[in-house]
Amino acid sequence: xxxxxxxxxxxxxxxxxxxxxxxxxxxxxxxxxxxxxxxxxxxxxxxxxxxxxxxxxxxxxxxxxxxxxxxxxxxxxxxxxxxxxxxxxxxxxxxxxxxxxxxxxxxxxxxxxxxxxxxxxxxxxxxxxxxxxxxxxxxxxxxxxxxxxxxxxxxxxxxxxxxxxxxxxxxxxxxxxxxxxxxxxxxxxxxxxxxxxxxx
Amino acid sequence: xxxxxxxxxxxxxxxxxxxxxxxxxxxxxxxxxxxxxxxxxxxxxxxxxxxxxxxxxxxxxxxxxxxxxxxxxxxxxxxxxxxxxxxxxxxxxxxxxxxxxxxxxxxxxxxxxxxxxxxxxxxxxxxxxxxxxxxxxxxxxxxxxxxxxxxxxxxxxxxxxxxxxxxxxxxxxxxxxxxxxxxxxxxxxxxxxxxxxxxxxxxxxxxxxxxxxxxxxxxxxxxxxxxxxxxxxxxxxxxxxxxxxxxxxxxxxxxxxxxxxxxxxxxxxxxxxxxxxxxxxxxxxxxxxxxxxxxxxxxxxxxxxxxxxxxxxxxxxxxxxxxxxxxxxxxxxxxxxxxxxxxxxxxxxxxxxxxxxxxxxxxxxxxxxxxxxxx
Numbered sequence: 001x002x003x004x005x006x007x008x009x010x011x012x013x014x015x016x017x018x019x020x021x022x023x024x025x026x027x028x029x030x031x032x033x034x035x036x037x038x039x040x041x042x043x044x045x046x047x048x049x050x051x052x053x054x055x056x057x058x059x060x061x062x063x064x065x066x067x068x069x070x071x072x073x074x075x076x077x078x079x080x081x082x083x084x085x086x087x088x089x090x091x092x093x094x095x096x097x098x099x100x101x102x103x104x105x106x107x108x109x110x111x112x113x114x115x116x117x118x119x120x121x122x123x124x125x126x127x128x129x130x131x132x133x134x135x136x137x138x139x140x141x142x143x144x145x146x147x148x149x150x151x152x153x154x155x156x157x158x159x160x161x162x163x164x165x166x167x168x169x170x171x172x173x174x175x176x177x178x179x180x181x182x183x184x185x186x187x188x189x190x191x192x193x194x195x196x197x198x199x200x
Numbered sequence: 201x202x203x204x205x206x207x208x209x210x211x212x213x214x215x216x217x218x219x220x221x222x223x224x225x226x227x228x229x230x231x232x233x234x235x236x237x238x239x240x241x242x243x244x245x246x247x248x249x250x251x252x253x254x255x256x257x258x259x260x261x262x263x264x265x266x267x268x269x270x271x272x273x274x275x276x277x278x279x280x281x282x283x284x285x286x287x288x289x290x291x292x293x294x295x296x297x298x299x300x301x302x303x304x305x306x307x308x309x310x311x312x313x314x315x316x317x318x319x320x321x322x323x324x325x326x327x328x329x330x331x332x333x334x335x336x337x338x339x340x341x342x343x344x345x346x347x348x349x350x351x352x353x354x355x356x357x358x359x360x361x362x363x364x365x366x367x368x369x370x371x372x373x374x375x376x377x378x379x380x381x382x383x384x385x386x387x388x389x390x391x392x393x394x395x396x397x398x399x400x401x402x403x404x405x406x407x408x409x410x411x412x413x414x415x416x417x418x419x420x421x422x423x424x425x426x427x428x429x430x431x432x433x434x435x436x437x438x439x440x441x442x443x444x445x446x447x448x449x450x451x452x453x454x455x456x457x458x459x460x461x462x463x464x465x466x467x468x469x470x471x472x473x474x475x476x477x478x479x480x481x482x483x484x485x486x487x488x489x490x491x492x493x494x495x496x497x498x499x500x501x502x503x504x505x506x507x508x509x510x511x512x513x514x515x516x517x518x519x520x521x522x523x524x525x526x527x528x529x530x531x532x533x534x535x536x537x538x539x540x541x542x543x544x545x546x547x548x549x550x551x552x553x554x555x556x557x558x559x560x561x562x563x564x565x566x567x568x569x570x571x572x573x574x575x
Binding site: 020034035036038039041045047050082083086087112113116117120124127158163164171 | 218346
């Protein structure tokens with residue numbers, strides 16, 4: 001891990017990341033856009049890069065991607081957010097720029113990977129909102145609509161989705177909240193049935 | 201319909217989309233090309249898993265070999281053939297569960313696309329085999345890992361600032377040992393979240409490692425007579441745990457133990473209290489890593505110094521020697537400078553000659569014709 005960091009010393013790495021961001025903003029080719037976005041999202045996995053990426057405002061870049069039409073861009077963007085949001089500073093950045101609404105929007109994506117990343121991001125964000133419990137971000141994270149979504153995911157056919165939703169319900173919500181959401185879900189079962197689950 | 205909360209790990213054998221090998225991307229510009237050709241794909245912790253799916257294993261009964269190969273990267277908890285998994289003809293598909301996520305990651309990176317008994321392995325993560333608990337642990341591990349790296353990074357930058365303001369060396373060392381202790385603690389599968397700083401401060405500080413020190417100043421040995429050498433030996437016995445370098449600094453309590461020592465020296469009639477005290481003070485903060493060879497050389501130098509003293513007429517028979525000497529051939533003293541130089545020259549030449557591997561026997565074997573057998 002540490003050897004990997006020392007291979008690219010600080011300044012070089014920052015310049016490289018900056019070049020990536022610049023290319024992403026300048027290019028018109030969708031291929032290049034996707035490749036660079038995937039690169040940035042994968043670089044976000046390494047804690048050694050998080051500070052640089054934060055400085056380059058890559059969190060904003062990822063958040064912007066969530067409203068794109070291309071499903072690939074959305075998937076890579078939310079993947080990057082899922083990777084970055086582990087870092088407390090990045091997490092706060094997402095919370096400050098009102099990322100929660102955008103991320104919860106990804107829960108209704110047809111792609112499983114996108115939904116999984118969205119749940120992962122929400123879990124990380126919930127951790128950040130913890131100390132300020134009762135403040136608005138926290139409330140929005142455990143919004144009944146989000147909880148109902150998680151409840152439905154926890155019945156999903158996909159094991160990964162089921163597991164992640166279970167962890168979210170158990171670790172990020174209070175039992176009372178879950179129970180209330182469950183009641184609400186039962187009350188309007190007919191309407192909830194119409195929402196499609198993610199593909200595959 | 202209730203969701204199976206536990207989720208048995210080996211039941212469903214399904215083909216998932218993330219098992220497919222994506223087509224490699226060839227349109228990347230040079231500066232973005234990695235060392236290996238790769239598809240455009242984003243990895244998150246959700247995709248990673250302790251479970252690896254290995255496709256393309258030749259169906260020639262090489263399960264043991266496969267498992268041995270994967271075990272090189274970490275302990276394997278479970279493995280099995282997935283007979284039901286749709287595989288290419290004459291190949292098998294295996295599911296391997298590692299004990300640790302890190303092992304699975306390294307194994308995947310190194311063994312994907314590796315040729316194995318004539319087949320090309322395709323290794324991918326199989327997180328759909330996880331239980332809820334597996335998933336939770338995986339996420340926790342990731343959070344801990346990131347927190348640790350960030351903390352280390354913060355400390356690194358702190359230290360570079362601190363170095364300018366000259367922080368005492370010993371504190372750094374104890375910090376490093378602390379950090380190592382923490383690493384070990386984190387890697388062990390502990391449930392508790394060790395993110396808060398109170399954990400850091402609550403951890404007992406280890407005593408600084410033993411110091412390579414001049415406990416026997418030359419001024420001291422100059423004065424040495426039989427009685428003071430006894431004191432010296434007592435001193436050494438006192439310091440024995442500190443001298444123990446092989447990881448068992450366990451018994452070594454602290455530098456506080458040393459405090460009464462100067463007074464002891466003071467009491468000894470022949471000691472030179474002032475100078476030895478000073479020496480101790482100077483040598484006190486120099487705790488740093490010294491390579492073993494340097495260590496041995498230092499020791500040798502000290503012994504030689506003592507020998508010089510002996511040549512000056514001060515003989516100290518009770519010189520105790522701890523630890524091995526530097527490996528060197530026994531030397532004979534020719535009792536003359538020029539003779540010694542000649543002897544050294546011959547010795548080094550001999551060493552050079554003897555280090556060259558001998559070819560002669562092989563050559564002889566090659567040249568001597570095999571005696572023909574007569575029929």
